[in-house]
Amino acid sequence: MLSDPSVKYRPFAPIHLPDRTWPNRVIHKPPIWMSTDLRDGNQALVEPMNGIRKLRLFALLVQIGFKQIEVAFPAASQTDFDFVRTLIEADRIPADVTIGVLTPAREDLIRRTLESLRGAKRVIVHLYNATAPEFRRTVFGLDRQGTIDLAVRGVRLIQELTAQQLETEWHLEYSPEAFTGTELDFAKAICDAVTDTWQPTPERQYNDRGTGIAAAELALMAGAERVEGCLFGHGERTGNVDLVTLALNLYSQGIHPGLDLSELDEIRRCVEECTQMPVGPRHPYAGDLVFTAFSGSHQDAIKKGFAAQDPQALWQVPYLPLDPADVGRSYDAVIRVNSQSGKGGVAFLLERAEGLKLPQRLQTDSWC
Numbered sequence: 001m002l003s004d005p006s007v008k009y010r011p012f013a014p015i016h017l018p019d020r021t022w023p024n025r026v027i028h029k030p031p032i033w034m035s036t037d038l039r040d041g042n043q044a045l046v047e048p049m050n051g052i053r054k055l056r057l058f059a060l061l062v063q064i065g066f067k068q069i070e071v072a073f074p075a076a077s078q079t080d081f082d083f084v085r086t087l088i089e090a091d092r093i094p095a096d097v098t099i100g101v102l103t104p105a106r107e108d109l110i111r112r113t114l115e116s117l118r119g120a121k122r123v124i125v126h127l128y129n130a131t132a133p134e135f136r137r138t139v140f141g142l143d144r145q146g147t148i149d150l151a152v153r154g155v156r157l158i159q160e161l162t163a164q165q166l167e168t169e170w171h172l173e174y175s176p177e178a179f180t181g182t183e184l185d186f187a188k189a190i191c192d193a194v195t196d197t198w199q200p201t202p203e204r205q206y207n208d209r210g211t212g213i214a215a216a217e218l219a220l221m222a223g224a225e226r227v228e229g230c231l232f233g234h235g236e237r238t239g240n241v242d243l244v245t246l247a248l249n250l251y252s253q254g255i256h257p258g259l260d261l262s263e264l265d266e267i268r269r270c271v272e273e274c275t276q277m278p279v280g281p282r283h284p285y286a287g288d289l290v291f292t293a294f295s296g297s298h299q300d301a302i303k304k305g306f307a308a309q310d311p312q313a314l315w316q317v318p319y320l321p322l323d324p325a326d327v328g329r330s331y332d333a334v335i336r337v338n339s340q341s342g343k344g345g346v347a348f349l350l351e352r353a354e355g356l357k358l359p360q361r362l363q364t365d366s367w368c
């Protein structure tokens with residue numbers, strides 16, 4: 001990846017529509033990234049990671065450059081609890097990295113969570129309770145005030161317990177879970193009640209409707225400063241917002257995301273081994289086929305684009321949002337010839353593989 005991608009990639013030109021407000025804004029800088037691969041990503045695996053796989057993925061996240069990493073749901077299992085203890089006791093957390101943990105607003109689970117964190121330098125404790133009407137009615141049997149009391153009781157308990165662990169710098173994050181299904185006035189009321197006791201700030205997108213990336217980009221335009229998600233969009237059901245896609249979308253607009261994704265194939269391999277789940281062949285930027293064209297007209301445009309591309313100029317190869325080399329991927333698979341291909345594709349392969357530049361007429365003959 002280039003340290004300054006703006007020398008190679010141009011942002012989309014904004015469309016001036018004066019009757020809009022925040023959709024006219026342009027994203028100029030990356031958000032603060034929070035990886036939740038080791039918690040939300042982990043809870044959604046067929047077989048959650050063991051301590052060794054968690055340590056390997058933690059090392060990868062640090063290497064990529066995440067400064068906030070949600071490492072566990074410590075009250076969920078002995079594995080998660082022990083993982084937090086190992087990170088702290090073996091001094092595995094770099095000085096500039098803040099770990100996070102998730103706990104529901106339930107007394108026994110909050111106590112267990114705080115117990116796992118003894119001796120940590122800096123922690124984000126993420127507290128949640130579901131706030132949407134069907135959860136209040138069906139899961140908790142609580143009215144609005146009861147739901148607010150549940151959240152505030154949780155915050156107070158965290159305050160009480162953190163006051164006994166003063167060697168740690170504590171931050172609280174609160175999520176009114178199922179926020180989009182919660183009445184707006186109630187979502188505000190419960191956040192206000194929590195904020196009156198502490199100060200939280202989340203931005204998290206599920207992908208159930210396939211809109212995680214778009215929603216996160218719109219949220220950034222609307223002023224969000226922090227994004228939580230997982231590499232390759234791991235997480236419950238359809239997953240969380242995919243941090244790789246979001247980061248490389250920024251890069252392809254000339255903004256360095258502040259994450260090092262130069263060796264994307266390596267990152268993908270590590271995540272696949274740790275999660276034991278494959279990354280799909282059409283996954284943006286990382287999938288096997290996402291820099292590959294099969295059809296003649298796409299191949300022709302890519303071939304001509306490569307020929308015209310000045311290495312010092314802005315990236316302008318049709319159909320390829322960024323240079324595969326910038327994320328450590330080769331040009332080998334950019335063009336694959338099948339029954340949908342034409343002479344341009346064959347000529348491209350001959351030139352790449354054999355250094356043969358066929359004249360236009362011969363290109364036609366080579367295909368017939």
Ligand SMILES: CC(=O)SCCNC(=O)CCNC(=O)[C@H](O)C(C)(C)COP(=O)(O)OP(=O)(O)OC[C@H]1O[C@@H](n2cnc3c(N)ncnc32)[C@H](O)[C@@H]1OP(=O)(O)O
Pocket residue numbers: 040043073075076077102104105106109128129130139140150177236
């Ligand atoms: C949106 C998210 O991703 S949130 C994160 C979700 N992650 C996970 O659930 C993974 C880890 N979870 C676990 O290991 C377990 O579910 C535990 C340890 C948290 C809880 O286990 P158990 O005590 O056996 O309860 P169970 O899993 O059935 O959870 C449901 C119980 O928790 C209660 N509960 C759920 N959320 C909350 C909350 N925020 N505050 C209080 N109680 C809650 C439910 O009401 C229910 O209790 P009930 O049957 O008495 O009504």
Ligand SMILES: CC(C)C(=O)C(=O)O
Pocket residue numbers: 040126128175177178204
């Ligand atoms: C409880 C919250 C933080 C959650 O996991 C989510 O909304 O994804």
